[in-house]
Each structure stands twice: as C-alpha cells, then as structure tokens.
Amino acid sequence: MMDHARDLASVQEATERLLTAAGELDNAAVTDQSRLPGWTRGHVLAHLARNADALVNVLEGRPMYASAEARDADIERDARRPLDAHLADVRESAARFQAAGLVPADWSRTVELRNGITDTVSRLPFRRWAEVELHHVDLGIGYELEDVPQEFAEREIDFLTQRFAGHADVPATRLTDGTRAWSTGREQDEGAVTVTGTAADLLGWLAGRRDGAALTVAGGPLPALPPL
Structure with a gap:
C-alpha cells in the first residue's frame, strides 16, 4: 500500500x-x-x-x-x-x-x-x-541516476516494469541488479530476455534516460521500449 x-x-x-x-x-x-x-x-x-x-x-x-x-x-x-x-x-x-x-x-x-x-x-x-x-x-x-535515493530507484523500476508488463511490443524480459529481479513485457516464459545491470542503469534504460549500452543482455537483443 x-x-x-x-x-x-x-x-x-x-x-x-x-x-x-x-x-x-x-x-x-x-x-x-x-x-x-x-x-x-x-x-x-x-x-x-x-x-x-x-x-x-x-x-x-x-x-x-x-x-x-x-x-x-x-x-x-x-x-x-x-x-x-x-x-x-x-x-x-x-x-x-x-x-x-x-x-x-x-x-x-x-x-x-x-x-x-x-x-x-x-x-x-x-x-x-x-x-x-x-x-x-x-x-x-x-x-545523476546514481545519486537518487535507493528507495526511489527501486520503486521507480517497479513502476516502470509494471507499466510495460503485458505490452505486446515488448518481449518477455527479466531484469536484475544482482540482488533484486523484475519482470516486464509479454507473459514470461523460458525464452525471456535477461537484462542485468546496476539499478541506475536499469532505471535509466526504462525511463528513457540511457540507451542501455552499459547493460548485459542474454537471450536476445536489448528490447526496444515504447515511449513513456
């Protein structure tokens, strides 16, 4: 709540x-x-x-x-x-x-x-x-995004992954900063793309502030996200 x-x-x-x-x-x-x-x-x-x-x-x-x-x-x-x-x-x-x-x-x-x-x-x-x-x-x-409060970074990642959840144009995607994990895009399956990076880099990519070049991607290319 x-x-x-x-x-x-x-x-x-x-x-x-x-x-x-x-x-x-x-x-x-x-x-x-x-x-x-x-x-x-x-x-x-x-x-x-x-x-x-x-x-x-x-x-x-x-x-x-x-x-x-x-x-x-x-x-x-x-x-x-x-x-x-x-x-x-x-x-x-x-x-x-x-x-x-x-x-x-x-x-x-x-x-x-x-x-x-x-x-x-x-x-x-x-x-x-x-x-x-x-x-x-x-x-x-x-x-910088590295300077925002940790609570905010985690909650905004939560918010943005929920926003893209179920979006037909976003493949099933799992995100992790090594400690926490989030899911977004189409319904998750064994073929989901996995995106790994710092909370700042994940947030920057989700929020359209970074191009995702610092992220590690497995299972496919980095998904293209629709505009916010």
Missing part, C-alpha cells in the same frame, strides 16, 4: 535538493540545453512548476491540464524567465502541492491524469517524486 504522507515528505526533500543545486546556476545557464531534446534547463524548471500545479488540479478534482496545447504553451511561455523567477515558481508551486496533499481526502479514489491514464490518488505523491528526481537529472548539473 502506498504511504502518501511518507512520499510527500520524500517529494519535499527531493525538491529542496533540486532547488539548492539549481540555485548555483546563473541566468545564462538556464538558457543552455538540458538533457531532454529540444528543452533548455528553463523548460525543465518551468515544467516542474506547472506539473506541481497540474497535480494540485487532480487532487482538487479538476482536469490535470486544460489541454495538451495549453500545457505546452505554459512551459514555452515560462522557459525564458531568469533564474530567480524559476526558483521562486518551483518553490511556490511545490508548496501548493504539499498543502493540497495534506488536506484530508479519500486516498483510495481513482483519478485521471494526462492522455487518459488513470491511477489511485495515493500514487500522486510518488509520481511527483519521480518528476522531481528524474528532471533533476535532466538538468545536467551534476546530479
């Missing part, structure tokens, strides 16, 4: 790490390319702020975004701001998310996110934690 209160605390800690690190940048660095194609660091920071507000919308019973076009336009509008404006926006939107998350609610109810995806509301704090951790890495400012 999800412990949303504990996850909210983890989100707050991750946000503080990101804000401290981003606070060492300058206005010129905000305009530099991030690790996400087509996005500057300003785009990443703007997205983080708007995502927090979007999750507040979900918590309070409203659509996550007015539309896909409005989401993209808001990020593009805010991306060009100076660093101080970005930091204030990320901090203030994060505080709004924390406040909304502390309101007594039915945490078992199902809510709708982007693109028709549904989930229980109790998973929203973890989803926000993932946004903060992965986009901190995407900023390209010294925080």
Whole structure:
C-alpha cells in the first residue's frame, strides 16, 4: 500500500535538493540545453512548476491540464524567465502541492491524469517524486541516476516494469541488479530476455534516460521500449 504522507515528505526533500543545486546556476545557464531534446534547463524548471500545479488540479478534482496545447504553451511561455523567477515558481508551486496533499481526502479514489491514464490518488505523491528526481537529472548539473535515493530507484523500476508488463511490443524480459529481479513485457516464459545491470542503469534504460549500452543482455537483443 502506498504511504502518501511518507512520499510527500520524500517529494519535499527531493525538491529542496533540486532547488539548492539549481540555485548555483546563473541566468545564462538556464538558457543552455538540458538533457531532454529540444528543452533548455528553463523548460525543465518551468515544467516542474506547472506539473506541481497540474497535480494540485487532480487532487482538487479538476482536469490535470486544460489541454495538451495549453500545457505546452505554459512551459514555452515560462522557459525564458531568469533564474530567480524559476526558483521562486518551483518553490511556490511545490508548496501548493504539499498543502493540497495534506488536506484530508479519500486516498483510495481513482483519478485521471494526462492522455487518459488513470491511477489511485495515493500514487500522486510518488509520481511527483519521480518528476522531481528524474528532471533533476535532466538538468545536467551534476546530479545523476546514481545519486537518487535507493528507495526511489527501486520503486521507480517497479513502476516502470509494471507499466510495460503485458505490452505486446515488448518481449518477455527479466531484469536484475544482482540482488533484486523484475519482470516486464509479454507473459514470461523460458525464452525471456535477461537484462542485468546496476539499478541506475536499469532505471535509466526504462525511463528513457540511457540507451542501455552499459547493460548485459542474454537471450536476445536489448528490447526496444515504447515511449513513456
């Protein structure tokens, strides 16, 4: 069972790490390319702020975004701001998310996110934690997948392997970091591909942040994963 209160605390800690690190940048660095194609660091920071507000919308019973076009336009509008404006926006939107998350609610109810995806509301704090951790890495400012908390890495691998489980385009695949094992793709059988690597490399591949070159693959080629 999800412990949303504990996850909210983890989100707050991750946000503080990101804000401290981003606070060492300058206005010129905000305009530099991030690790996400087509996005500057300003785009990443703007997205983080708007995502927090979007999750507040979900918590309070409203659509996550007015539309896909409005989401993209808001990020593009805010991306060009100076660093101080970005930091204030990320901090203030994060505080709004924390406040909304502390309101007594039915945490078992199902809510709708982007693109028709549904989930229980109790998973929203973890989803926000993932946004903060992965986009901190995407900023390209010294925080790597090896630096994320172990609990987060393991849980995000769990989440992503579940997301691809049963996917017709993903062959039966077993993943292991030498200690833990996960299964994903089509129904498992004796012909499953086995992918071995560190938790950071497995997470990077599943989350589309690494190409999988550091992974060891047996039983077939490294599966191509559909976009998240």
